[in-house]
Amino acid sequence: MATDSWAQAVDEQEAAAESIGSLQLKDKPEENGNYVDPDKAAQSLLNKLIRSNLVNTTNQVEVLQKDPNSPLYSVKSFEELRLKPQLLQGVYGMGFNRPSKIQETALPMMLAEPPQNLIAQSQSGTGKTAAFVLAMLSHVDPNNRYPQCLCVSPTYELALQTGKVIEQMGKYYPEVKLVYAIRGNKLQRGMKLQEQIVIGTPGTMLDWCSKFKFIDPKKIKVFVLDEADVMIATQGHQDQSIRIQRMLPKNCQMLLFSATFEESVWNFAQRIVPDPNIIKLKREEETLDTIKQYYVLCNSKEEKFQALCNIYGAITIAQAMIFCHTRKTAGWLAGELSREGHQVALLSGEMQVEQRAAVIERFRDGKEKVLVTTNVCARGIDVEQVSVVINFDLPVDKDGNPDNETYLHRIGRTGRFGKRGLAINMVDSKMSMNIMNRIQEHFNKKIEKLDTDDLDEIEKIAS
């Protein structure tokens, strides 16, 4: 099943990362002299940063939507995108006033006749989900009671989240029904689905198309791959997605979306999608200016923990996500924070998927202010109140090189749709400093040092 292969992939990645992590701890930074004992100044700094940077109002989104350089800018209104009246009602019901750039650009391509394929990249939190959800809802024929659109997501949590968007957007279009092809949703053998849209993870979706035949793939009109680059780059997902694709009719519309597409993945996507329309960002456009990036220099895992405790009050003004390399570190960190009396949630790959969904739901409802997690939560998760992302460990691939795509997705959990956000990277060795520098070079975007010792400097950053 998909979730198994995902868990396995995460396992392997985490195991690789674990060994790198232990190396890092032995390898102390040269800049010991620079080490700043985490102190109260940190709290004051963070408070200031958060207050001055994270204030957000609907007005601010309005302003950004009028700025031609913003990814939220659009010249069109939703009416001009010629959506069905029921969908327009759904869009406005969700509180959307204007489309974002990706919605404005992608929707006309996706709604054109005859249908056209699309590979689209747009920054995290800029409304890709709404774009492909509107495309699916526009293409289904509610009079036909069989699946017509398939949407595949890499994780159970994301499939649920996207399903919710379909439900909200389709609120005034009740004839269109949705079903979740996810682990645990057991259907009776031999049954045929009547729902027009199926959202799920790749393994279950494949089983429902081929093994159980709940879905007739020949009747599918739209096939969406969300987080398409990870679907292509992860072997298990790629096999399953390509096997589904092969069962679909030649004229089925293929829509691939992600915030990141590494070059080789981009090339592969173009090979598997016939004659696609393309929306691609330049490298320097990939990072959002609304997310301010900093690093904190420490000497060890324990010092990183101490630094984190000092800024804890500040990061919990809103909500925060803390990313670790491995399940083990995440478990350790959540345990230590709890022992200090902080209420934190933990989400990592070995938990049951239903348990994971429940943790996300509690976090989304604000029941916990801090979520400690691994890369399993790096992508797609949309919790508006997340104002701070902390990389307790910087993201690296299995060879120990910087994982730039994961970095971008992780920090993109904040700064959603025009909100401001802070990303704080904890550096504890020469090796992690090097990784951070390479990430900085890759995106050509300065990551500032958060010098918690120097109040003057702190004032400067905050203002």
Ligand SMILES: Nc1ncnc2c1ncn2[C@@H]1O[C@H](COP(=O)(O)OP(=O)(O)OP(=O)(O)O)[C@@H](O)[C@H]1O
């Ligand atoms: N036109 C719009 N106006 C206002 N808010 C919007 C609009 N489109 C989307 N949003 C909101 O912006 C947030 C981010 O959107 P979404 O999750 O679709 O981003 P994304 O591009 O898919 O991000 P990621 O790359 O992280 O998956 C959501 O909370 C969504 O409800």
